[in-house]
Amino acid sequence: xxxxxxxxxxxxxxxxxxxxxxxxxxxxxxxxxxxxxxxxxxxxxxxxxxxxxxxxxxxxxxxxxxxxxxxxxxxxxxxxxxxxxxxxxxxxxxxxxxxxxxxxxxxxxxxxxxxxxxxxxxxxxxxxxxxxxxxxxxxxxxxxxxxxxxxxxxxxxxxxxxxxxxxxxxxxxxxxxxxxxxxxxxxxxxxxxxxxxxxxxxxxxxxxxxxxxxxxxxxxxxxxxxxxxxxxxxxxxxxxxxxxxxxxxxxxxxxx
Amino acid sequence: xxxxxxxxxxxxxxxxxxxxxxxxxxxxxxxxxxxxxxxxxxxxxxxxxxxxxxxxxxxxxxxxxxxxxxxxxxxxxxxxxxxxxxxxxxxxxxxxxxxxxxxxxxx
Numbered sequence: 067x068x069x070x071x072x073x074x075x076x077x078x079x080x081x082x083x084x085x086x087x088x089x090x091x092x093x094x095x096x097x098x099x100x101x102x103x104x105x106x107x108x109x110x111x112x113x114x115x116x117x118x119x120x121x122x123x124x125x126x127x128x129x130x131x132x133x134x135x136x137x138x139x140x141x142x143x144x145x146x147x148x149x150x151x152x153x154x155x156x157x158x159x160x161x162x163x164x165x166x167x168x169x170x171x172x173x174x175x176x177x178x179x180x181x182x183x184x185x186x187x188x189x190x191x192x193x194x195x196x197x198x199x200x201x202x203x204x205x206x207x208x209x210x211x212x213x214x215x216x217x218x219x220x221x222x223x224x225x226x227x228x229x230x231x232x233x234x235x236x237x238x239x240x241x242x243x244x245x246x247x248x249x250x251x252x253x254x255x256x257x258x259x260x261x262x263x264x265x266x267x268x269x270x271x272x273x274x275x276x277x278x279x280x281x282x283x284x285x286x287x288x289x290x291x292x293x294x295x296x297x298x299x300x301x302x303x304x305x306x307x308x309x310x311x312x313x314x315x316x317x318x319x320x321x322x
Numbered sequence: 323x324x325x326x327x328x329x330x331x332x333x334x335x336x337x338x339x340x341x342x343x344x345x346x347x348x349x350x351x352x353x354x355x356x357x358x359x360x361x362x363x364x365x366x367x368x369x370x371x372x373x374x375x376x377x378x379x380x381x382x383x384x385x386x387x388x389x390x391x392x393x394x395x396x397x398x399x400x401x402x403x404x405x406x407x408x409x410x411x412x413x414x415x416x417x418x419x420x421x422x423x424x425x426x427x428x429x
Contacts, residue, residue, distance in 0.1 A: 079395065079397040080395045080396075080397065081395050081397055081398070085398075086397060086398075086401075089398050089401050089402070090401060093401050093402065093404070093405040096405050096409055097405070097408060097409065097412070100409045100412050100413070101412065103413075104412055104413065104415075104416040107413075107416050107417075107420075108416060108419070108420070111420050112420075125356060125359075129352065129353075129356055132352045133349055133352060136345060136348045136349055136352065137345070139345070139348075139384060139388055140341055140342070140344075140345035140388075142388070143337070143341045143388050144338060144341055147334045147337050147338050147341070150331075150333075150334040151331050151334045151335070152331075302388075303389055306384055306385075306388045306389045307389075309384055309388075310381045310384050310385065313348075313377050313380045313381050313384065314374075314377050314381065316352070316355070316377075317355050317359065317373040317374070317376070317377055318373075321355065321356065321359035321373060322359065322366075322369065322370050322373055
Protein backbone atom coordinates (compact mmCIF):
# COMPACT_ATOMS: atom_id res chain seq x y z
CA UNK A 67 0.00 0.00 0.00
CA UNK A 68 1.35 3.40 -0.94
CA UNK A 69 1.18 6.20 1.60
CA UNK A 70 -0.64 9.14 -0.01
CA UNK A 71 0.93 12.60 -0.24
CA UNK A 72 4.32 11.46 1.03
CA UNK A 73 5.95 13.42 -1.79
CA UNK A 74 3.33 15.43 -3.66
CA UNK A 75 1.42 18.14 -1.79
CA UNK A 76 -2.13 17.48 -0.64
CA UNK A 77 -4.51 19.68 -2.62
CA UNK A 78 -6.29 21.08 0.48
CA UNK A 79 -3.19 21.90 2.60
CA UNK A 80 -0.74 22.52 -0.23
CA UNK A 81 1.84 20.51 1.75
CA UNK A 82 3.14 16.96 1.82
CA UNK A 83 1.93 15.11 4.91
CA UNK A 84 5.29 14.80 6.69
CA UNK A 85 5.62 18.57 6.75
CA UNK A 86 2.23 19.03 8.41
CA UNK A 87 3.20 16.24 10.81
CA UNK A 88 6.51 17.77 11.86
CA UNK A 89 4.91 21.20 12.45
CA UNK A 90 2.20 19.62 14.63
CA UNK A 91 4.95 17.82 16.55
CA UNK A 92 6.95 21.03 16.92
CA UNK A 93 3.81 22.78 18.20
CA UNK A 94 3.59 20.18 20.99
CA UNK A 95 7.31 20.64 21.66
CA UNK A 96 6.81 24.39 22.10
CA UNK A 97 4.31 23.61 24.87
CA UNK A 98 6.66 21.04 26.48
CA UNK A 99 9.56 23.48 26.72
CA UNK A 100 7.10 26.30 27.49
CA UNK A 101 5.94 24.42 30.59
CA UNK A 102 9.54 23.96 31.71
CA UNK A 103 10.40 27.61 31.09
CA UNK A 104 7.30 28.52 33.09
CA UNK A 105 8.57 26.30 35.94
CA UNK A 106 11.95 28.02 35.72
CA UNK A 107 10.34 31.48 36.03
CA UNK A 108 8.25 30.38 39.05
CA UNK A 109 11.24 28.77 40.79
CA UNK A 110 13.47 31.76 40.16
CA UNK A 111 10.98 34.44 41.17
CA UNK A 112 9.92 32.37 44.18
CA UNK A 113 13.51 31.94 45.42
CA UNK A 114 14.27 34.08 48.51
CA UNK A 115 16.53 37.09 47.95
CA UNK A 116 20.19 36.11 47.46
CA UNK A 117 19.58 32.38 47.07
CA UNK A 118 19.54 32.17 43.25
CA UNK A 119 23.04 31.37 41.92
CA UNK A 120 24.87 33.45 39.32
CA UNK A 121 27.78 32.45 37.08
CA UNK A 122 27.82 28.84 38.22
CA UNK A 123 28.31 27.82 34.61
CA UNK A 124 31.25 28.48 32.31
CA UNK A 125 30.08 31.26 29.93
CA UNK A 126 32.87 30.55 27.40
CA UNK A 127 31.74 26.93 27.03
CA UNK A 128 28.08 27.97 26.71
CA UNK A 129 29.07 30.59 24.14
CA UNK A 130 31.05 28.00 22.14
CA UNK A 131 28.13 25.59 22.22
CA UNK A 132 25.77 28.31 20.98
CA UNK A 133 28.09 29.06 18.03
CA UNK A 134 28.38 25.32 17.30
CA UNK A 135 24.58 24.92 17.18
CA UNK A 136 24.15 28.01 14.98
CA UNK A 137 26.83 26.66 12.62
CA UNK A 138 25.01 23.31 12.51
CA UNK A 139 21.72 25.06 11.69
CA UNK A 140 23.49 26.81 8.80
CA UNK A 141 24.91 23.56 7.44
CA UNK A 142 21.47 21.92 7.65
CA UNK A 143 19.86 24.55 5.40
CA UNK A 144 22.92 24.63 3.14
CA UNK A 145 22.71 20.84 2.70
CA UNK A 146 19.02 21.13 1.82
CA UNK A 147 19.81 23.88 -0.74
CA UNK A 148 22.62 21.70 -2.16
CA UNK A 149 20.14 18.85 -2.72
CA UNK A 150 17.72 21.27 -4.38
CA UNK A 151 20.55 22.15 -6.79
CA UNK A 152 21.29 18.46 -7.37
CA UNK A 153 24.69 18.61 -5.66
CA UNK A 154 24.57 15.41 -3.63
CA UNK A 155 28.28 15.48 -2.77
CA UNK A 156 28.00 18.99 -1.32
CA UNK A 157 25.01 17.78 0.71
CA UNK A 158 27.07 14.87 2.07
CA UNK A 159 29.84 17.22 3.20
CA UNK A 160 27.63 19.92 4.75
CA UNK A 161 25.37 17.44 6.53
CA UNK A 162 28.50 15.60 7.71
CA UNK A 163 29.59 18.89 9.31
CA UNK A 164 26.15 19.09 10.98
CA UNK A 165 26.74 15.69 12.57
CA UNK A 166 30.23 16.75 13.65
CA UNK A 167 28.74 19.89 15.25
CA UNK A 168 26.19 17.74 17.11
CA UNK A 169 29.02 15.59 18.42
CA UNK A 170 31.06 18.64 19.51
CA UNK A 171 27.98 20.09 21.26
CA UNK A 172 27.41 16.85 23.17
CA UNK A 173 31.10 16.55 24.11
CA UNK A 174 31.14 20.10 25.53
CA UNK A 175 27.86 19.44 27.39
CA UNK A 176 29.24 16.18 28.81
CA UNK A 177 32.36 18.03 29.98
CA UNK A 178 30.15 20.61 31.72
CA UNK A 179 28.09 17.86 33.39
CA UNK A 180 31.26 16.08 34.50
CA UNK A 181 32.48 19.37 35.97
CA UNK A 182 29.29 19.67 38.04
CA UNK A 183 29.50 16.06 39.27
CA UNK A 184 33.11 16.65 40.41
CA UNK A 185 32.22 19.92 42.13
CA UNK A 186 31.59 19.40 45.86
CA UNK A 187 30.28 21.48 48.71
CA UNK A 188 31.66 20.21 52.00
CA UNK A 189 30.27 21.37 55.36
CA UNK A 190 32.56 20.68 58.28
CA UNK A 191 31.46 19.84 61.81
CA UNK A 192 32.79 23.22 63.01
CA UNK A 193 30.46 25.01 60.52
CA UNK A 194 33.07 26.00 57.93
CA UNK A 195 32.25 25.34 54.27
CA UNK A 196 34.74 24.24 51.60
CA UNK A 197 33.71 24.37 47.95
CA UNK A 198 35.61 23.06 44.94
CA UNK A 199 36.47 20.26 42.57
CA UNK A 200 37.43 16.93 44.01
CA UNK A 201 40.89 15.57 43.16
CA UNK A 202 40.23 11.81 42.83
CA UNK A 203 43.91 10.87 42.54
CA UNK A 204 44.76 12.46 45.89
CA UNK A 205 41.55 11.60 47.75
CA UNK A 206 41.89 8.61 50.09
CA UNK A 207 39.64 6.76 52.51
CA UNK A 208 40.70 9.14 55.29
CA UNK A 209 41.19 12.41 53.41
CA UNK A 210 39.25 14.37 50.81
CA UNK A 211 41.26 16.71 48.57
CA UNK A 212 39.56 19.48 46.61
CA UNK A 213 40.75 22.45 44.60
CA UNK A 214 38.57 25.35 45.58
CA UNK A 215 37.90 27.92 48.30
CA UNK A 216 36.69 28.36 51.86
CA UNK A 217 33.47 30.34 52.37
CA UNK A 218 31.76 31.64 55.49
CA UNK A 219 28.18 30.81 54.50
CA UNK A 220 25.93 29.42 51.74
CA UNK A 221 25.21 32.99 50.60
CA UNK A 222 28.88 33.36 49.58
CA UNK A 223 28.47 30.39 47.23
CA UNK A 224 25.70 32.03 45.20
CA UNK A 225 28.23 34.01 43.14
CA UNK A 226 30.18 31.38 41.23
CA UNK A 227 33.79 31.65 40.21
CA UNK A 228 35.75 30.08 37.37
CA UNK A 229 39.10 31.05 38.93
CA UNK A 230 41.30 28.12 40.04
CA UNK A 231 41.29 27.79 43.79
CA UNK A 232 43.72 26.56 46.41
CA UNK A 233 44.32 22.92 47.27
CA UNK A 234 42.34 21.99 50.39
CA UNK A 235 42.83 18.76 52.37
CA UNK A 236 40.04 17.73 54.70
CA UNK A 237 39.97 14.81 57.12
CA UNK A 238 36.81 12.72 56.55
CA UNK A 239 36.18 12.57 60.33
CA UNK A 240 35.76 16.39 60.31
CA UNK A 241 33.06 16.37 57.61
CA UNK A 242 29.41 16.84 58.60
CA UNK A 243 27.95 16.85 55.07
CA UNK A 244 29.36 16.46 51.58
CA UNK A 245 27.55 16.56 48.25
CA UNK A 246 28.22 17.33 44.62
CA UNK A 247 26.49 19.80 42.29
CA UNK A 248 24.22 17.19 40.69
CA UNK A 249 20.48 17.79 40.05
CA UNK A 250 19.79 17.12 43.75
CA UNK A 251 22.06 19.95 44.96
CA UNK A 252 19.49 22.76 44.86
CA UNK A 253 16.60 24.17 42.80
CA UNK A 254 18.92 25.81 40.29
CA UNK A 255 20.87 22.64 39.47
CA UNK A 256 17.57 20.70 39.32
CA UNK A 257 16.08 22.98 36.66
CA UNK A 258 19.48 23.31 34.90
CA UNK A 259 19.85 19.54 34.49
CA UNK A 260 16.19 19.11 33.55
CA UNK A 261 16.22 21.78 30.83
CA UNK A 262 19.65 21.02 29.37
CA UNK A 263 19.17 17.24 29.76
CA UNK A 264 15.90 17.31 27.82
CA UNK A 265 17.53 19.54 25.23
CA UNK A 266 20.52 17.18 24.94
CA UNK A 267 18.10 14.26 24.38
CA UNK A 268 16.62 16.27 21.50
CA UNK A 269 20.12 16.83 20.09
CA UNK A 270 20.81 13.08 20.28
CA UNK A 271 17.44 12.23 18.66
CA UNK A 272 17.82 14.84 15.91
CA UNK A 273 21.41 13.84 15.15
CA UNK A 274 20.38 10.17 14.99
CA UNK A 275 17.63 10.87 12.42
CA UNK A 276 19.94 13.13 10.36
CA UNK A 277 22.62 10.43 10.48
CA UNK A 278 20.18 7.73 9.31
CA UNK A 279 19.05 9.85 6.34
CA UNK A 280 22.64 10.90 5.57
CA UNK A 281 24.14 7.41 5.82
CA UNK A 282 22.14 4.17 5.76
CA UNK A 283 19.11 5.66 3.93
CA UNK A 284 21.07 7.75 1.39
CA UNK A 285 20.16 5.26 -1.37
CA UNK A 286 16.61 6.70 -1.45
CA UNK A 287 18.07 9.76 -3.24
CA UNK A 288 18.76 7.59 -6.30
CA UNK A 289 15.34 5.94 -6.42
CA UNK A 290 13.13 8.81 -5.18
CA UNK A 291 15.05 12.11 -4.91
CA UNK A 292 12.01 14.27 -4.08
CA UNK A 293 11.09 12.06 -1.16
CA UNK A 294 14.70 12.15 0.05
CA UNK A 295 14.83 15.97 -0.11
CA UNK A 296 11.57 16.12 1.87
CA UNK A 297 13.08 13.90 4.55
CA UNK A 298 16.09 16.19 4.78
CA UNK A 299 13.79 19.21 5.07
CA UNK A 300 11.66 17.66 7.84
CA UNK A 301 14.67 16.51 9.89
CA UNK A 302 16.14 19.99 9.34
CA UNK A 303 13.02 21.66 10.74
CA UNK A 304 13.41 19.62 13.93
CA UNK A 305 17.09 20.54 14.13
CA UNK A 306 16.32 24.26 13.82
CA UNK A 307 13.83 23.93 16.67
CA UNK A 308 16.56 22.39 18.84
CA UNK A 309 18.77 25.38 17.97
CA UNK A 310 15.91 27.77 18.73
CA UNK A 311 15.39 26.31 22.23
CA UNK A 312 19.12 26.65 22.99
CA UNK A 313 19.03 30.33 21.94
CA UNK A 314 16.81 30.90 25.00
CA UNK A 315 18.51 28.39 27.31
CA UNK A 316 21.95 29.99 26.94
CA UNK A 317 21.16 33.48 28.32
CA UNK A 318 18.64 32.17 30.87
CA UNK A 319 20.97 29.61 32.47
CA UNK A 320 24.45 30.98 31.81
CA UNK A 321 24.16 34.75 31.86
CA UNK A 322 21.19 36.04 33.85
CA UNK B 323 17.57 21.75 -18.67
CA UNK B 324 14.06 23.20 -18.26
CA UNK B 325 13.43 26.85 -17.45
CA UNK B 326 11.67 25.91 -14.18
CA UNK B 327 14.66 23.83 -13.05
CA UNK B 328 17.05 26.70 -13.84
CA UNK B 329 14.74 29.01 -11.89
CA UNK B 330 14.82 26.62 -8.91
CA UNK B 331 18.63 26.56 -8.98
CA UNK B 332 18.72 30.35 -9.09
CA UNK B 333 16.36 30.44 -6.08
CA UNK B 334 18.57 27.99 -4.16
CA UNK B 335 21.66 30.11 -4.90
CA UNK B 336 19.86 33.20 -3.61
CA UNK B 337 18.83 31.21 -0.49
CA UNK B 338 22.44 30.25 0.22
CA UNK B 339 23.46 33.92 0.38
CA UNK B 340 20.58 34.60 2.78
CA UNK B 341 21.47 31.61 4.99
CA UNK B 342 25.07 32.77 5.31
CA UNK B 343 24.01 36.33 6.22
CA UNK B 344 21.48 35.05 8.80
CA UNK B 345 24.05 32.68 10.28
CA UNK B 346 26.53 35.54 10.65
CA UNK B 347 23.81 37.72 12.22
CA UNK B 348 23.00 34.95 14.73
CA UNK B 349 26.64 34.63 15.74
CA UNK B 350 26.90 38.41 16.18
CA UNK B 351 23.67 38.30 18.22
CA UNK B 352 25.20 35.65 20.49
CA UNK B 353 28.30 37.79 21.06
CA UNK B 354 26.04 40.77 21.76
CA UNK B 355 24.06 38.74 24.35
CA UNK B 356 27.27 37.90 26.24
CA UNK B 357 28.52 41.49 26.00
CA UNK B 358 25.18 42.92 27.21
CA UNK B 359 25.13 40.55 30.21
CA UNK B 360 28.30 42.19 31.59
CA UNK B 361 26.92 45.74 31.27
CA UNK B 362 24.93 47.21 34.13
CA UNK B 363 21.82 48.78 32.60
CA UNK B 364 20.55 50.05 35.93
CA UNK B 365 18.60 47.05 37.18
CA UNK B 366 18.65 43.27 36.80
CA UNK B 367 15.15 43.44 35.24
CA UNK B 368 16.44 45.59 32.36
CA UNK B 369 19.38 43.21 31.81
CA UNK B 370 16.96 40.26 31.68
CA UNK B 371 14.65 42.13 29.27
CA UNK B 372 17.56 42.99 26.92
CA UNK B 373 18.88 39.39 26.92
CA UNK B 374 15.41 38.02 26.18
CA UNK B 375 14.85 40.64 23.46
CA UNK B 376 18.07 39.61 21.68
CA UNK B 377 17.09 35.93 22.07
CA UNK B 378 13.64 36.67 20.59
CA UNK B 379 15.17 38.46 17.58
CA UNK B 380 17.61 35.56 17.05
CA UNK B 381 14.87 32.93 17.31
CA UNK B 382 12.72 34.94 14.87
CA UNK B 383 15.59 34.84 12.36
CA UNK B 384 15.92 31.06 12.78
CA UNK B 385 12.16 30.50 12.44
CA UNK B 386 11.72 33.02 9.62
CA UNK B 387 14.65 32.14 7.37
CA UNK B 388 16.06 28.73 8.34
CA UNK B 389 12.60 27.23 8.91
CA UNK B 390 11.16 29.23 5.97
CA UNK B 391 8.29 30.68 8.00
CA UNK B 392 8.42 33.96 6.06
CA UNK B 393 7.04 32.15 3.01
CA UNK B 394 5.07 29.22 4.40
CA UNK B 395 1.59 27.86 3.65
CA UNK B 396 -1.53 29.08 5.45
CA UNK B 397 -1.99 25.66 7.08
CA UNK B 398 1.33 26.01 8.98
CA UNK B 399 0.44 29.54 10.11
CA UNK B 400 -2.89 28.22 11.46
CA UNK B 401 -1.12 25.52 13.50
CA UNK B 402 1.37 28.06 14.83
CA UNK B 403 -1.32 30.62 15.65
CA UNK B 404 -2.96 28.11 18.02
CA UNK B 405 0.46 27.26 19.52
CA UNK B 406 1.33 30.93 20.04
CA UNK B 407 -2.06 31.53 21.70
CA UNK B 408 -1.58 28.72 24.22
CA UNK B 409 2.09 29.58 24.81
CA UNK B 410 1.24 33.23 25.52
CA UNK B 411 -1.65 32.09 27.77
CA UNK B 412 0.74 29.83 29.70
CA UNK B 413 3.25 32.64 30.20
CA UNK B 414 0.48 35.11 31.12
CA UNK B 415 -0.83 32.69 33.75
CA UNK B 416 2.72 32.27 35.07
CA UNK B 417 3.18 36.03 35.40
CA UNK B 418 -0.34 36.45 36.83
CA UNK B 419 0.34 33.84 39.52
CA UNK B 420 3.24 36.00 40.75
CA UNK B 421 1.15 39.16 41.07
CA UNK B 422 1.00 40.08 44.79
CA UNK B 423 -0.93 43.32 44.14
CA UNK B 424 -4.35 41.79 44.79
CA UNK B 425 -3.42 40.67 48.32
CA UNK B 426 -4.93 42.92 50.99
CA UNK B 427 -2.86 43.37 54.15
CA UNK B 428 -4.74 44.05 57.42
CA UNK B 429 -2.99 45.37 60.49
